[in-house]
Each structure stands twice: as C-alpha cells, then as structure tokens.
Amino acid sequence: MLGDNAFPTLADASRQLEAGQATSAGLTEMLLERIAVYDGRVNSYLLVTADAARAEAAEADVQIKAGRRRGPLHGVPVAYKDIYETAGVRTTGHSRSLEGNVPTQDAATVAKMKAAGAVCLGKLATHEFAFGGPSFDLPWPPARNPWDTERFTGGSSSGTAAAITAGLALGGFGSDTGGSIRLPAAFSGLVGIKPTYGLISRRGVMPLSYSLDHAGPMAWTTEDCALLLEVMAGHDPLDPGSADVPVKPYASLLERDIKGLRIGVLRHFWEEAEATPETVAALEAALDVYRGLGAEIVEVTLSPLRDYCACCSVILMSEAIAVHEGVLRDRPESLGMILRQRLRLASLLSAADYVQALRRRRELVAESAAAFESVDLMFTATTPAPAPRLDDMGMMYTFAKPLLTMPFNVTGAPAIATRAGVAASGLPLSFQLVGRPFEDDLVLAAAHAYEQATDWAAARPQLEPMANVA
Numbered sequence: 001m002l003g004d005n006a007f008p009t010l011a012d013a014s015r016q017l018e019a020g021q022a023t024s025a026g027l028t029e030m031l032l033e034r035i036a037v038y039d040g041r042v043n044s045y046l047l048v049t050a051d052a053a054r055a056e057a058a059e060a061d062v063q064i065k066a067g068r069r070r071g072p073l074h075g076v077p078v079a080y081k082d083i084y085e086t087a088g089v090r091t092t093g094h095s096r097s098l099e100g101n102v103p104t105q106d107a108a109t110v111a112k113m114k115a116a117g118a119v120c121l122g123k124l125a126t127h128e129f130a131f132g133g134p135s136f137d138l139p140w141p142p143a144r145n146p147w148d149t150e151r152f153t154g155g156s157s158s159g160t161a162a163a164i165t166a167g168l169a170l171g172g173f174g175s176d177t178g179g180s181i182r183l184p185a186a187f188s189g190l191v192g193i194k195p196t197y198g199l200i201s202r203r204g205v206m207p208l209s210y211s212l213d214h215a216g217p218m219a220w221t222t223e224d225c226a227l228l229l230e231v232m233a234g235h236d237p238l239d240p241g242s243a244d245v246p247v248k249p250y251a252s253l254l255e256r257d258i259k260g261l262r263i264g265v266l267r268h269f270w271e272e273a274e275a276t277p278e279t280v281a282a283l284e285a286a287l288d289v290y291r292g293l294g295a296e297i298v299e300v301t302l303s304p305l306r307d308y309c310a311c312c313s314v315i316l317m318s319e320a321i322a323v324h325e326g327v328l329r330d331r332p333e334s335l336g337m338i339l340r341q342r343l344r345l346a347s348l349l350s351a352a353d354y355v356q357a358l359r360r361r362r363e364l365v366a367e368s369a370a371a372f373e374s375v376d377l378m379f380t381a382t383t384p385a386p387a388p389r390l391d392d393m394g395m396m397y398t399f400a401k402p403l404l405t406m407p408f409n410v411t412g413a414p415a416i417a418t419r420a421g422v423a424a425s426g427l428p429l430s431f432q433l434v435g436r437p438f439e440d441d442l443v444l445a446a447a448h449a450y451e452q453a454t455d456w457a458a459a460r461p462q463l464e465p466m467a468n469v470a
Contacts, residue, residue, distance in 0.1 A: 007031070010170040010224035011251075014072040017064060024057035024064070024075030027170075027192075031077050035121070035168050040466040041149055044162035044169075046082050047090055048122040053077065056119045059065055059463060063117070072227050072251070074117030079169040080161050082123040083130055083206040084110055089120075093129045093206050097141055097327055097334035106424070107204025108239070109173065109232045111217060116231045121169055125159025130175055130208045131320055132339025134158065134393050142435030144390060145188060146461040147427050151387040154184035160218050166463055169217040171228050176399070177212045179405025182417035182432060185218055187387035189419055189428030189461075191451075192218040193225050194405075194442065196437045200229075200241030201236030209319035210241065212312065214408045221447040222418065222458055226250035229440065248441045256445040259294030261288075263433075263446075264375035272305040273404050275384040280287075282421040282429040283381055289453050290379075300371050300378060308364055308407035313399070314357035315410075316343045317346035335365060339427055341395045361410055368411045369436075377446055378434040382417040386427035414440040418447045419456040420428035428456075 007030060008016060014173050017024035060075035085091050085103040092098045103279030106114065113120070125143040127133025133155050134142035143158035145151035146166040153161050161184030164172055174181040176194040176334065180461050185192030193216050200215040207213055215230035229250050236242040265287065287297050302308075321328070321343055327335065328343045335343075371378070379402050408415040413434050420429040435443040451457060 007167045009220045010022045012078055013076055013170055013225060017075045017098055017199060024119060025061040028057040028077045030120060031040050031168060033389060037465045038166055038463045039168055042144045042146050042162040042166050042461050044124055044143050044159040046123050046140050046226060048127055049089060049120060053119050053121050060117050068226030070117040072441060073231055077119040077121050078171045079121045079124050079163055080173045081126050081157050083126055083174060083175060084173055085204040085435055093130045093249055094126045094153055095442040096138060097331060099139055106203040107234050112231050124163055124172060127156035128336050129206060130156040130180060130341045130425055132336050132342055135336040135338050138336045140432050146386050146463055150389055151392045152187060154187035156180040157184045164218055164220060166189050172217045172222050174216055176214045176216055176466055177208045178316055179403050179407050181216050181383050184406045185417040186382035186430030190220055191222050191225050191418045193416040195412045195440050199240050201239040201242050203236055203239045207323050209316045212316055214268055222451050223251060223254060226254055227442050229275060231402055245438055250441050252449040253441045254445050257450045258446055261295045262298060262375045264298050264378045265288055265293050265463050266378055268301055269305045269404055270381040270384060273384040273402055275381055278423050279381060279385055283431055284429050286420050286431050293449055293453060300375060302367055305402045309402040311357050311360045311364060312406040312410050314349060318349050318354040338395050365411050372436050380432050382430035382432045386423045393460035408434050413437055414443045416443050416447045419457060
C-alpha cells in the first residue's frame with residue numbers, strides 16, 4: 001500500500017519545487033500511481049491524461065531548472081471538474097449526451113492554469129451537468145467519499161472533492177450554483193471557496209444557472225485555495241458576468257491578525273436546517289477558537305433560511321431549463337433519470353415564478369448588505385450533519401431540507417467551507433465563513449487563522465488499494 005500521508009499539500013509541493021527538493025515529474029508520477037491504485041475505490045476521475053501530464057511535468061522541470069519558473073503553480077499537478085472545457089481533451093459534463101465531446105478551446109481558467117505552468121492530470125466526476133446526481137445510469141459511476149466509500153461526497157463537484165481528499169490531485173476546480181463547491185468540501189473534509197460572483201470567469205464552463213454559477217478552487221488547505229484563486233481570478237470581457245476588479249495577492253494576505261474582527265453568527269440558519277447535536281457542538285467549538293484569536297462574536301438574524309433557498313431554487317431551475325430545454329425535448333434518452341426528472345420539474349415553473357424570485361432576490365441581497373454594516377464576516381454551518389449514505393440520495397434530496405449554502409449564491413458573496421472537526425463516526429464536519437463582495441482575501445485569512453489554530457487538516461482517510469493493482 002502507498003503511504004497515505006506520503007504526499008504534500010499544493011503549497012508544500014510548490015515550495016519543494018522552488019527549492020529543488022522535488023520535481024514535477026516525480027510529483028506527477030506519484031499521483032498517477034496513486035490514481036491507479038486507489039481511484040477504483042472512489043471513482044473520482046472520468047479521464048486520466050497520464051501521457052500528457054508526464055510531458056507537461058517534464059517540460060516544467062526543464063523550465064524551472066533553467067530559472068524560468070512562472071510562479072507558485074508551475075509544475076504542480078491538478079485536475080478539473082469535467083464541465084471545464086479542455087482543448088483536445090474529452091469534456092462530457094458527466095453526461096451520455098456529450099460522451100464524445102472534444103472541445104477545441106480551453107475554458108478561460110484552464111488557459112490561465114496552463115500559462116501558470118500547472119500540470120493537468122485529467123477530468124473529474126461531477127453530477128450530470130452539475131445538476132443531476134448522484135446517478136447510477138450514466139456511462140461513468142458517481143464519485144464516492146474517501147472517508148467511507150458507502151457515503152456521499154456531496155455535489156456537484158464530487159470528483160474534485162474525492163480526488164483531493166484521497167490524495168489523487170493536489171488541487172482542483174469546482175463550480176458552485178447552490179453549494180456545489182462547499183457541500184463536497186464539507187462532506188469530504190477539505191477546503192473550498194465560492195468566490196465573489198464575477199471574480200472568476202466562467203467562459204468555457206458548462207452553464208447551469210447564469211446568474212448563480214460560480215467557478216472556484218478546492219484543495220486540502222486554505223493556503224492551497226488562495227494560490228489557485230490568484231491564478232483563476234481576473235476580469236474577462238468575454239464573460240458578461242465578469243467583474244472588472246483588481247486581483248489581490250490572496251496567498252500573501254493570509255497571515256493577518258484577526259483580533260477585533262466582528263463575526264456575525266447565523267445560528268438560526270443551522271437551527272432551521274436541524275443540525276445534529278455533534279454538529280452544533282463543533283460549531284460552538286469553532287466559535288470558541290475565534291474568540292481565543294481575539295475575534296468578537298455577535299448574533300445576526302436574516303430572513304428565514306427557507307426564504308433564501310426557495311429564491312435560489314426557483315432561479316436555478318428556471319435558468320437550468322432554459323439551458324437544457326433542447327436536449328430534454330429532442331434527446332431525453334441521452335440524459336440520466338435524475339437530471340430528466342429535475343429538468344421536467346423545472347419546466348413547470350412559470351415566467352411569473354422566475355420574476356418574483358428575482359424581485360425577492362433584490363430584497364435578500366439588500367438585507368445581507370445591511371447586516372454587513374455591523375459585522376466583518378458571517379459564520380454558519382455548511383451542512384447540518386456528516387455525509388449521508390450514497391444510496392440514500394434520491395432525486396428530491398436537494399429539496400428535502402433547506403441547504404445552508406444557497407443563501408450565498410443568492411447574494412453572490414464570497415463563502416468558504418472548512419473543517420469544523422470530526423463526528424463520532426469519523427466523518428468530517430464543516431462551517432462556512434462569508435464576507436462582503438470582493439473581500440475574498442478576508443474570508444481566506446479568517447479561515448486560515450482557524451486552520452492554523454487547529455489540527456483537523458493533519459488527518460487523511462485510509463484507503464485500501466484495488467486488489468488487482470500492485
């Protein structure tokens with residue numbers, strides 16, 4: 001068995017490459033070996049681009065050795081959720097309807113990663129078109145949780161979460177329309193940030209909901225996410241939703257004294273979501289850590305969680321059916337059952353429903369902005385409980401209880417999910433920090449301060465190798 005802690009974080013790998021203590025070829029080969037040995041347990045990859053990764057790593061080593069290092073991600077192996085277009089590499093959206101799709105251009109963020117010298121290991125599992133899953137009637141199986149392979153990874157960035165948690169990539173891309181970065185981060189025990197709406201271009205990322213979709217990074221630590229965000233962020237005039245704001249040096253802004261920071265606690269959100277007692281205990285312990293770091297903890301009350309979730313759900317489904325109406329009408333058999341059912345449900349919404357949701361959204365955004373006049377950050381749970389069993393996740397699970405992540409897709413505010421501890425079952429727990437628009441640096445710094453004050457990131461799941469792999 002390969003050592004379960006024999007691999008570095010993304011930031012550690014970057015430092016080792018810079019110091020000449022590691023090579024990109026060595027890191028890439030180690031990860032490819034782990035993929036061969038372990039990915040059959042977690043199904044995180046839809047496609048492994050081993051030969052291309054080796055070639056990219058060899059070229060990175062030549063350039064780094066010659067003094068032409070492009071930056072912190074040069075030679076670092078990562079992977080992309082399979083809704084990010086990759087030129088010459090199959091991109092399916094985890095859907096039979098695009099089983100043979102090979103784009104001719106890279107997504108804007110993939111192109112940025114190539115320019116930064118990152119190595120691409122392959123394409124990662126998702127829920128079908130980031131909406132329908134976990135599905136068992138598609139050409140590829142759903143990803144499984146490395147902490148317990150009978151458990152759900154969260155969705156829709158399921159493969160990204162599974163790959164990073166299992167040590168099969170050092171970082172990766174996700175997308176978040178109602179929680180699809182933060183939910184997998186929570187259930188899989190890693191860090192994921194939904195940046196401010198418009199901070200990262202979505203050009204070349206398969207859309208689900210134009211006004212709610214966010215692209216963002218997922219990784220083992222906050223520092224890793226900050227390094228990825230620095231490359232991913234930036235104005236793109238070809239994305240109508242892109243914001244023309246400066247990119248901050250997020251990684252170098254992490255070491256910030258958070259003494260005096262006012263953190264508003266959205267306790268009523270996790271109470272409405274019926275958080276389990278051990279989740280509540282973990283959240284209270286996290287707040288105690290922040291008190292110990294000198295932050296001021298205050299209570300904040302917004303509209304009910306269900307208001308935010310209803311607003312988000314109506315907008316999401318209305319825009320999703322606008323995106324996928326053609327394939328649902330002309331080739332429904334090419335879609336998985338769960339996606340078909342959700343899109344058919346979405347088709348029952350009226351234009352009036354959509355307009356009323358947009359009007360309510362304006363009210364909720366204004367309410368959130370007013371609350372931020374008295375606090376610097378908001379704090380709440382990411383999920384009310386640890387990861388459920390994979391076979392319990394039916395078509396309606398996203399509607400069974402309000403999702404704690406949806407409010408911040410409605411507002412577009414930056415929100416990070418990070419570890420809050422471990423349940424008695426050994427499964428991860430998680431909380432969210434939310435900031436004002438374009439204060440992603442403060443969100444990252446506060447998450448990093450907590451991470452440095454705790455040791456939750458030290459534990460990795462133990463996976464058994466596949467029996468037929470040496």
